[in-house]
Each structure stands twice: as C-alpha cells, then as structure tokens.
Amino acid sequence: MWKAVASNALTLLIVVIFLAGGAFLWGKEQYTGPGPLAEAICVRVPSGARLTSVSDDLEEQGAISSAAILRIGADYTDRTDQLKAGSFRVPEGASMEEIVDIVTRGGANTCGTEIVYRIGVNSASVLVRELDPAANRYVEQASFDPAADAPAPEAYTAMRAREDTIYRVVVAEGVTSWQVVDALSRVDALTGEVAEVPAEGSLAPDSYEVQAGSDRMALIDRMQVAQEAILSAAWQNRxxxxxxxxxxxxxxxxxxxxxxxxxxxxxxxxxxxxxxxxxxxxxxxxxxxxxxxxxxxxxxxxxxxxxxxxxxxxxxxxxxxxxxxxxxxxxxxxxxxxxxxxxxxxxxLFFVADGSGGHAFATTLAEHNENVARWRQIEAERADQ
Structure with a gap:
C-alpha cells in the first residue's frame, strides 16, 4: 500500500511541477509577448504612486491583459519600486515588459499636456498643446502673447491647474540675455527673481523641461552650465x-x-x-x-x-x-x-542676401558688387508688388 501511496504522490508531484512549469511559461509569454493595445495611449504616473494603482490603470485602459502578471514580472526583475513620476506614451502592442521599462526608466515626459513658453528673437509666446498618442503628434489647444494678451485663454488657466501638466521653456538661437530674463519674468509657472542679466552669450538656446514653481535663477544656471559645456567641447576640437x-x-x-x-x-x-x-x-x-x-x-x-x-x-x-x-x-x-x-x-571675403533666404558669397569686391546690385534689384521688384 505504501508503495502505491508513494507512487501516487510522486505522480502528483510530477503533475504539480509540470503544471507549475507550464504556468510559469504561460506567464512569461504573457509578460514578454505583444500586448492587447490597439493604439497608443498616454499613461500618467503620479508622484508617489505605487505599481498596484498604475497596473490597475493600465489594465482598465486595455493596455495589459493582467495587472497581477505585470506586478509579478516587475517584482521578478526588481523594478517594483522604481516607478518614475511623469506622463509616458505607451505604443500599440507594447508588451508588459516594455511598459514596465517605460514607467521605470524615467527621463523626459513623452506624453500628456504641455505648456511651452517660447522665447524668440522677435517676440515671446505661450503655447498650450496636447499629445495625440495615436498619431504621436501634439495638437495645439491655445496660443497667446503673455506681454499683450490678458487675461490668458481659458485653456491655459485650466492646464495650469492640472497636476500632470508638463512645462517647457524653449529658448531660440540668437536671443539676447536681456530677452531671456524679460520673458522669464512673465512665466507665471516660475518663481523667484533674476537679480541681473547674465553675460551675453552665456545661455544655451535649447528646450528646458521645468516643474511648476521652479526658480528662475535655477533655470538660468542650467542654461549657463549647458553653454559652458558646449563651448568647452567645441574649443577642444577647434x-x-x-x-x-x-x-x-x-x-x-x-x-x-x-x-x-x-x-x-x-x-x-x-x-x-x-x-x-x-x-x-x-x-x-x-x-x-x-x-x-x-x-x-x-x-x-x-x-x-x-x-x-x-x-x-x-x-x-x-x-x-x-x-x-x-x-x-x-x-x-x-x-x-x-x-x-x-x-x-x-x-x-564678402556675402550679401540672395533673395532666397540665404546669401551669395564672393571672393572679390567686383563679384560682391554684382551680387549687391542683384539683391537691390530683387528688393525693388518686391517693393513694386
């Protein structure tokens, strides 16, 4: 009898092991295989969020087949506690493994609503836009000049009130330091004062993601550090x-x-x-x-x-x-x-506008004078139109 019991127990153990192995392989396939998402979506990870709420949200939006399997996979790869706050685009068909990487990798936000403060050579403007995740492009919601348009559009006020709004300051190439400081003074998402205008040329034109309530001087410091690095690298390779x-x-x-x-x-x-x-x-x-x-x-x-x-x-x-x-x-x-x-x-040794937006270059003064005469003719023709 004991032989029969032992034999049955061994058989049962083998079955359990087989089933466990099959379940593991099935779970792994569910975690690493293509997901059910038919088109890309935006996923928001609030500050301090836990994987339980994020995985439940993903399951509710149809991005994953099982919140439990995603949590098990994230725990198995030691990424459960590595969530990064932000708004992230999850592409269609993304696997759970890919989604876990997206929400734990960090970096710049890739989705959601943005308020972009543009500092240009001729003017400054504010753009409110929202990413269409399916098309992977931003759609403009509102645009205005903060120096001239008051009050601000309702779309701007509404987005300023949202916790998940992304803020970005874009500095165009060729702006002066005074223009940067003047424009930043009207960015109501920032705080603090800039005591004096930074040295001309010391600010790197670029796109800077900021947090609501960030200090203006801290942003200026970022621009200066970036420009110093660019100039140093270029000088080394001159x-x-x-x-x-x-x-x-x-x-x-x-x-x-x-x-x-x-x-x-x-x-x-x-x-x-x-x-x-x-x-x-x-x-x-x-x-x-x-x-x-x-x-x-x-x-x-x-x-x-x-x-x-x-x-x-x-x-x-x-x-x-x-x-x-x-x-x-x-x-x-x-x-x-x-x-x-x-x-x-x-x-x-010379150049002058050529009418196309570019310039005509010349080696001799005679060639240059011909190019200048051609440009004057273009100007005259445009004035007559």
Whole structure:
C-alpha cells in the first residue's frame, strides 16, 4: 500500500511541477509577448504612486491583459519600486515588459499636456498643446502673447491647474540675455527673481523641461552650465590657426554668425568669411554688431540702420573698429559655436542676401558688387508688388 501511496504522490508531484512549469511559461509569454493595445495611449504616473494603482490603470485602459502578471514580472526583475513620476506614451502592442521599462526608466515626459513658453528673437509666446498618442503628434489647444494678451485663454488657466501638466521653456538661437530674463519674468509657472542679466552669450538656446514653481535663477544656471559645456567641447576640437585665441572670442564670433544667417548649411561659410577678413586685417563690417551697440540687446531695432549710426565710433560698430566687438551680441546655438571654431576653408571675403533666404558669397569686391546690385534689384521688384 505504501508503495502505491508513494507512487501516487510522486505522480502528483510530477503533475504539480509540470503544471507549475507550464504556468510559469504561460506567464512569461504573457509578460514578454505583444500586448492587447490597439493604439497608443498616454499613461500618467503620479508622484508617489505605487505599481498596484498604475497596473490597475493600465489594465482598465486595455493596455495589459493582467495587472497581477505585470506586478509579478516587475517584482521578478526588481523594478517594483522604481516607478518614475511623469506622463509616458505607451505604443500599440507594447508588451508588459516594455511598459514596465517605460514607467521605470524615467527621463523626459513623452506624453500628456504641455505648456511651452517660447522665447524668440522677435517676440515671446505661450503655447498650450496636447499629445495625440495615436498619431504621436501634439495638437495645439491655445496660443497667446503673455506681454499683450490678458487675461490668458481659458485653456491655459485650466492646464495650469492640472497636476500632470508638463512645462517647457524653449529658448531660440540668437536671443539676447536681456530677452531671456524679460520673458522669464512673465512665466507665471516660475518663481523667484533674476537679480541681473547674465553675460551675453552665456545661455544655451535649447528646450528646458521645468516643474511648476521652479526658480528662475535655477533655470538660468542650467542654461549657463549647458553653454559652458558646449563651448568647452567645441574649443577642444577647434581647427588650427584661428584668428582668435580664447573660447570667449570664439563665442563672440559664434554670436555674429548666429545673427547673420538662419540657414544651417551656411554657418560654416559665413564663419569662413569673417575668419578670412580677420586674417586679412579687414574689418568685419557686419550690421548685427552695430544694431547691438544701439539696442544693448534690449529688444529689436525694428528699422534699418542710419548712415550716422554706421559712421559712429562705438565699441560694437565693426565698420569702424578692428577685430571683434568686446562681447557676444546674442546667445548662439551649438551649430554656430561649432561653425566658429571649425569654419569651412574658402577664399570668400564678402556675402550679401540672395533673395532666397540665404546669401551669395564672393571672393572679390567686383563679384560682391554684382551680387549687391542683384539683391537691390530683387528688393525693388518686391517693393513694386
């Protein structure tokens, strides 16, 4: 009898082991295999949330077949306590394994509603937009000028009241430090004061994600640290025989390049013109430096330069001074900084607008005068239209 009992027990144990193994393999397939999501969704992970509530939310939205299996898989891979707060896009068909990675990896938010504070060369604006997860693109909800439009649109007020709203400050290439500080003073999602305008050129144009209530000066510090890193890396990889001896002089050159062209492919050519002129002992003769000497970077001139301004001897009038002006004239982006330290090799000494948004380059004054005459004709034709 005992042999029969032992035999039955062994058989039962084998069956249990077989079933357990099968259940494990089934669970693993459920965890790693494609999920049931038909189209992408946004998943919000609140600060302090636990995996139980997040997994239940995912199951409710149809992103996973079983909240319990997701929790077991996350626990097995030691990621249960690694949730990162934020709003994240979960793509269609994502497996539980992929979803766990998305909500525990961290990094920038990839989903939800954003309020974007744009600081541009000519104006500042606020954009309220929401990601359509299925199309993976943002849809504009409202847009306004914080300096002119009061009160703010209802969509903005409503999104400001939401805890999961993402805030972003976008600084355009070529803005001045005064423009950045002036625009930040009107960003009501930020707090604190900026005691003084940072050194011109010291702020890196970029997109910065911030938290509601963040300190303005802390954001300025982030911009300065980023610009220092960009300039340092570029200077380490600079070309030989440049006509400037310090990173600060390269930054001045980069700011001039930034203001002279908005065409990415032209930056190194523009840099070559100015480098060639400096090497030849020629004056830079660039309008943006003259304009900066008039405005001090506080806003846009809004008109053409007068002859008296071109003839005036000021530290920024490169028609009258030799070499570089004393400081940058804007905050240049990475591409202009890299162009300043690695210009393309050309014999160009002149350039002028060509009517297409770019410039016509020339080696001799005669060629340049022809390009100028062509540009004047284009201007005249446009004025007659």
């Amino acid at each position: 070309a030989d025989d440049l006509p400037y001896e310090t990173p600060e002089e390269a930054l001045i050159m980069a700011s001039i390049i930034e203001k002279e062209t908005g065409v990415a492919e032209e930056r190194r050519q523009v840099a070559s013109v100015f480098v060639n002129r400096l090497n030849e002992g020629m004056r830079l003769q660039t309008d943006p430096t003259v304009i900066y000497g008039i405005t001090n970077g506080e806003g846009v001139l809004g008109r053409g330069l007068r002859r008296s301004e071109l003839d005036a001897e000021t530290p920024y009038n490169t028609y009258q001074i030799d070499g570089l002006p004393p400081t940058p004239i804007a905050n240049p982006g990475r591409a202009s900084i890299e162009a300043a330290v690695n210009p393309v090799e050309t014999e160009y």
